Amino acid sequence: MSSASEPLPLPIEGIARDDLAAHAEETIAKGSKSFAAAAKLFAPETRRSAMMLYAWCRHCDDAVDGQILGFARAPxxxxxxxxERLDRIEADTMRALAGERALHPSFLxxxxxxxxxxxxxxLLLDHLxxxxxxxxxxxxxxxxxTLAYCYHxxxxxxxxxxxxxxxxxxxxLDRACDLGLGFQLTNIARDIVEDAGAGRVYLPAVWLDEAKLKPSDLSDPTRRRAVGALAIRLVDCAEPYYRSALVGLSALPPRSAWAVATAHGVYRQIGMELKSAGAAAYGDRVSTGTLAxxxxxxxxxxxxASSRLGPSAPRPPELWTRPR
Structure with a gap:
């Protein structure tokens, strides 16, 4: 989650859809360059809705995180x-679905x-x-x-x-969920140290016990090798979900599949770079450059193209499956 701390903006009434889309574009440009790049491959109408969905997710993320940064050590x-802020976000989301307009543009x-x-x-409540x-x-x-958290x-x-x-x-939809799970496992692997510094631990306690680590050890540079090994374990855990997600490309329109496949490659590379760097990546926020x-x-x-050549492989039954 982000560390933004700006307050919820005042309600805005009577915004046209074009204005909402423009607000979403601005949000994505500031909040996620990787998503913005991949979204350019969508067909125009799909891109607009995808941007507007992302704008709501980003607004919720920033609003909640701005209030709870360091919450584990806060009064x-x-x-x-x-x-209370999260309750307000949930209420405003439901109010928007009920047709109210005097709300922040992300809810509209x-x-x-x-x-x-x-x-x-x-689905919205599951995310919140x-x-x-x-x-x-x-x-x-x-x-x-941990995977249940990644689902939400x-x-x-x-x-x-x-x-x-x-x-x-x-x-x-299971394959689409698998891609989200892969993305989030990669995020957790990349941000172990940063999250631990904010009092957040997403690694399973069982894994910490096996590595003879306490939550406080995750932000201790002297334990970088053990922490790096856990990051690699998360990256390896993400791999079958990335593989499963590729099978779902054949069910998407070509341009949408292209955008998803691009995002798949960009995020998966972050994990591969973490795995390659090992302990040397401790505390670094690994990302992919423009050329990549x-x-x-x-x-x-x-x-x-490859996803459309032959029959789809069945989804491995051992993978964690989203709630129905």
Missing amino acids: ADCAAKAR SIADVVARHDLSPQ AGYRMDVEGRLYETIEE VAGVVGVMMARVMGADGEAT KLRHVGQGAAKV
Whole structure:
């Protein structure tokens, strides 16, 4: 999650869809260059809805995180205020779906996306539940519990994006969720040290015990080798989800599949670079450069073509599966 701290803007009334889309574009340009680059490959209408969905996710992320940065070490009243802000976000989301207009444009954007693509409101509530897990300072005992968190903050976004792209059917949505799970496992692996410094630990307690580490050790540079090994373990855990997600490309329109395949390559490379660097990447925020992103655009087209050549492999039954 982001560390932005700006307050929720004042409500804005009577915004046209073009204005909402422009607001979303500006949000993405500031919040995620990788997503903005991949989104350019979408067909115009798909791109607009994808941007508007992202704008809501980003607004929720920034609003909640700005109140709870360092929450684990904050006074109890700060945690209470964070819960209040999250309650307000959930209420404003539901108000937007009910047709109210005197709201921040991000809420109006998600209402438009829900109506156009017949999204279940439960998907939005599932996503907000991920922020609540952070607000509550949830700890995770097993990798399955970590994956459940990954579903709420990223997997369910993959499901919503797939619906925006016109995909349907539970099997295809499972593959979309798998991509979100891969993305979030990569994020967790990259940000272990930063998150630990903010009092957040997403690594399973079982893994920490096996590595003879305490949560406080994650931000201790003298334990960088052990922490690096856990990051690699997360990267390896993400791999079957990345492989599964590729199978879902064949169910998407060509341009949407190309955008997804590009994002797949960009994010997966972050994990591969973490794995290559090992302990040397301790505390660094690994990212992909412009040339690498361009290379993944080309490779993404090849992935799309390959996905359409033969029958799809079944989804491995051992993978964590989203709730129905």
